Amino acid sequence: MRLTHLRKGAGLTGKELSARRGRHPAKATRIQKGAGLSSDADIRTWCAACGADDRAPDLIATARTADPDAMRGQLRHVLTVMPLASLSLGIIPFTAQRTVWPLEAFYVHDDTTAVVETLTAEIKVTQPRELAGYSRAFAGLAETAVYGDAARTLIQTVIDTLDE
Numbered sequence: 001m002r003l004t005h006l007r008k009g010a011g012l013t014g015k016e017l018s019a020r021r022g023r024h025p026a027k028a029t030r031i032q033k034g035a036g037l038s039s040d041a042d043i044r045t046w047c048a049a050c051g052a053d054d055r056a057p058d059l060i061a062t063a064r065t066a067d068p069d070a071m072r073g074q075l076r077h078v079l080t081v082m083p084l085a086s087l088s089l090g091i092i093p094f095t096a097q098r099t100v101w102p103l104e105a106f107y108v109h110d111d112t113t114a115v116v117e118t119l120t121a122e123i124k125v126t127q128p129r130e131l132a133g134y135s136r137a138f139a140g141l142a143e144t145a146v147y148g149d150a151a152r153t154l155i156q157t158v159i160d161t162l163d164e
Contacts, residue, residue, distance in 0.1 A: 002059055002062065003031060003032060003038075003043070003046050003059065004032045004094070005094070006046070006047065006050045006052055006055065006059075007028075007032075007046070007050055009050070010049075010050035010051055010052070012049070012050065014028050014029060014032070017046070017049050017050070020049035021045045021046065021049045023045075027042075028046075031046065038063055040060050043056055043059050043060050043063060044056045044060075047059065068162045071158075071162055072159055072162050072163070075155050075158055075159050075162075076159065078155060079152060079155055079156070082151070082152060088147065089147065089151060090141075090142055090145030090146065090147050090151065091145055091146055091147075091151045091154050091155070092141060092144050092145045092146075093144075093146060093154060096144040096145075097144070098140075098141075098144055099140050099144070100137050100140035100141050100144075102137055102141070104116055104117060104118050105117040106134055106137070106138075108131075108134055108135055108138045111131070111135060112126065112131075113125065113126055113131070114130070114131055114134035114135075116134075
């Protein structure tokens with residue numbers, strides 16, 4: 001899915017990407033659908049075609065650690081805990097029109113603290129002006145997310161896809 005986002009972010013169609021990579025369009029379709037493992041070379045040429053060579057090492061590492069059995073188990077666990085009153089889980093569908101694209105993972109706690117995870121550190125933000133920026137970003141992301149039955153349906157769809 002990350003490769004699909006990369007292609008779309010570069011403004012390329014599947015055919016344009018395939019032409020830049022010198023590969024048959026069916027290969028791009030198989031890679032996007034996750035049908036089989038992508039080789040390191042596939043990921044590198046994909047990134048190069050999208051003008052994002054710097055993303056290749058992280059995407060290769062992600063592809064190597066994404067075990068379908070583990071993912072199924074994790075997703076089933078999420079379905080199990082979703083009904084908890086203390087949990088509000090929103091999922092941003094890949095098809096959602098986003099207005100916010102955070103560069104790093106962050107969590108907002110009770111409007112008093114934001115925790116930002118970078119590649120090499122975890123940063124605790126408490127300064128009101130900076131915290132307000134993270135709160136606005138969170139609100140924008142929350143508006144595009146789906147919750148409840150719609151979120152459960154998305155998770156089950158991914159599980160079903162992993163079962164194929």
